[in-house]
Amino acid sequence: MDTSSSSQAWSQRFESTLHPAIAQFNASIGFDIQLIEYDLTGSQAHAKMLAKMGVITPKEGEELVNGLEMIRQEYLRGEFRPGVEEEDVHFAVEHRLTQLVGEVGKKLHTARSRNDQVGTDTRLYLRDQIQQIRAQLRQFQQVLLDLAKDTVETLIPGYTHLQRAQPLSLAHHLLAYFEMAQRDWVRLGDVLRRVNISPLGCGALAGTTFPIDRRYTADLLGFESVYTNSLDGVSDRDFAIEFACAASLILVHLSRLSEEIILWASEEFSFVTLTDRCATGSSIMPQKKNPDVPELVRGKTGRVFGHLQSLLVMMKGLPLAYNKDFQEDKEALFDTVNTVRACLQAMTILLQEGVEFRPAQLAKAVAADFSNATDVADYLAAKGVPFREAYNLVGKVVKTSLAANKLLKDLTLEEWRTLHPAFEADIYDAIAPRQVVAARNSLGGTGFEQVRQVIKLAEEKLIEIGD
Numbered sequence: 001m002d003t004s005s006s007s008q009a010w011s012q013r014f015e016s017t018l019h020p021a022i023a024q025f026n027a028s029i030g031f032d033i034q035l036i037e038y039d040l041t042g043s044q045a046h047a048k049m050l051a052k053m054g055v056i057t058p059k060e061g062e063e064l065v066n067g068l069e070m071i072r073q074e075y076l077r078g079e080f081r082p083g084v085e086e087e088d089v090h091f092a093v094e095h096r097l098t099q100l101v102g103e104v105g106k107k108l109h110t111a112r113s114r115n116d117q118v119g120t121d122t123r124l125y126l127r128d129q130i131q132q133i134r135a136q137l138r139q140f141q142q143v144l145l146d147l148a149k150d151t152v153e154t155l156i157p158g159y160t161h162l163q164r165a166q167p168l169s170l171a172h173h174l175l176a177y178f179e180m181a182q183r184d185w186v187r188l189g190d191v192l193r194r195v196n197i198s199p200l201g202c203g204a205l206a207g208t209t210f211p212i213d214r215r216y217t218a219d220l221l222g223f224e225s226v227y228t229n230s231l232d233g234v235s236d237r238d239f240a241i242e243f244a245c246a247a248s249l250i251l252v253h254l255s256r257l258s259e260e261i262i263l264w265a266s267e268e269f270s271f272v273t274l275t276d277r278c279a280t281g282s283s284i285m286p287q288k289k290n291p292d293v294p295e296l297v298r299g300k301t302g303r304v305f306g307h308l309q310s311l312l313v314m315m316k317g318l319p320l321a322y323n324k325d326f327q328e329d330k331e332a333l334f335d336t337v338n339t340v341r342a343c344l345q346a347m348t349i350l351l352q353e354g355v356e357f358r359p360a361q362l363a364k365a366v367a368a369d370f371s372n373a374t375d376v377a378d379y380l381a382a383k384g385v386p387f388r389e390a391y392n393l394v395g396k397v398v399k400t401s402l403a404a405n406k407l408l409k410d411l412t413l414e415e416w417r418t419l420h421p422a423f424e425a426d427i428y429d430a431i432a433p434r435q436v437v438a439a440r441n442s443l444g445g446t447g448f449e450q451v452r453q454v455i456k457l458a459e460e461k462l463i464e465i466g467d
């Protein structure tokens with residue numbers, strides 16, 4: 001069997017060809033073709049190294065590198081479309097290379113295996129994607145920050161248990177998401193360190209008999225270091241799992257924001273309006289405007305969690321070293337990357353031009369509730385009344401006010417004073433929503449001064465590079 005022209009790429013110990021359905025079942029070309037550019041770059045580095053170390057001649061090295069470049073051009077022109085008979089992208093490239101450069105093409109696979117090759121390709125792919133996702137996170141943060149700058153003094157009800165709790169600066173609320181995205185950005189930088197290690201040269205599992213230079217290929221490919229143990233190098237997928245975990249957390253954050261926007265856009269909350277740029281209509285109810293974008297983000301979150309789960313389960317029982325189960329990592333990774341990227345993009349656009357806050361509605365909301373009750377208790381506590389005593393007293397006031405259909409601001413000074421002699425005319429100012437927010441000036445609190453300082457720090461964070 002001539003392996004350069006045959007559709008079956010393995011050794012001559014095989015006597016018959018694969019059952020067509022099994023060939024299809026076994027093949028990964030349908031999805032790992034996405035790795036082709038990384039496969040070509042990795043192979044070029046390998047060929048250069050073989051030439052440098054005298055395993056092949058300089059001329060042979062050059063022929064291989066040039067042939068691989070020709071395949072890249074063919075692929076980019078849309079002319080290279082390997083089918084299922086090639087099994088995977090690695091065989092497809094080697095086969096095409098041999099067609100293009102002749103016998104020397106068969107030397108490319110000296111001193112390596114598809115096992116270290118696929119690990120190299122996957123890491124190069126993920127490294128690129130992580131860098132792009134981090135850039136997207138930065139854009140998302142920038143939009144949140146721009147919105148925050150305009151809304152420091154816009155008030156919004158704050159909730160716990162989805163019950164009105166204390167009013168907030170809208171900027172403070174938005175900046176909570178900025179902080180989550182900041183952790184996501186840092187976390188991905190940390191994952192990147194473990195993605196950026198070269199398994200190339202680990203061979204099938206045990207290294208190679210050839211005098212290779214692993215550090216040289218690692219340098220050419222921009223890897224920070226090389227795996228110390230060849231078995232670990234070919235069978236480590238921790239980096240993929242860590243990435244899926246970091247991606248899952250990004251989706252948790254986007255999904256929580258989505259949920260809030262969906263609530264805010266409802267008639268019941270009426271805190272935002274959805275613009276026509278990002279909302280859709282109903283096919284039957286003409287009055288409807290639906291928050292499809294945040295709903296889809298919330299909905300897509302599940303599949304990313306699912307990929308994390310599949311990767312964990314895929315790995316848990318595998319003996320060292322390579323097992324074909326690993327081939328299953330790719331679709332999980334690709335879909336995780338594509339989903340995170342699409343959701344980040346959609347949410348950034350949604351914040352930029354899909355939602356408009358309704359300041360009048362927000363102001364009405366914070367003025368019409370008992371979310372200033374803590375401030376009455378704080379008022380008394382500041383005058384020496386033990387907090388728990390003050391708290392109990394305010395509880396009673398809320399009860400009687402509710403019964404009388406009044407808000408705290410509607411009580412007369414006389415009423416206040418019969419409740420407790422410590423009340424004075426400044427109680428009205430102390431419970432006005434704006435003051436309630438401004439007064440929470442503790443570190444990290446919603447007070448305007450605090451929020452302005454955080455905005456300054458956030459601006460500095462956005463110009464940080466590295467991790």
Ligand code: ARG
Nearest residue numbers: 028088114115118322326327
């Ligand atoms: N397509 C395979 C994968 O994605 C490449 C590695 C194959 N190695 C092997 N020993 N069969 O994992």
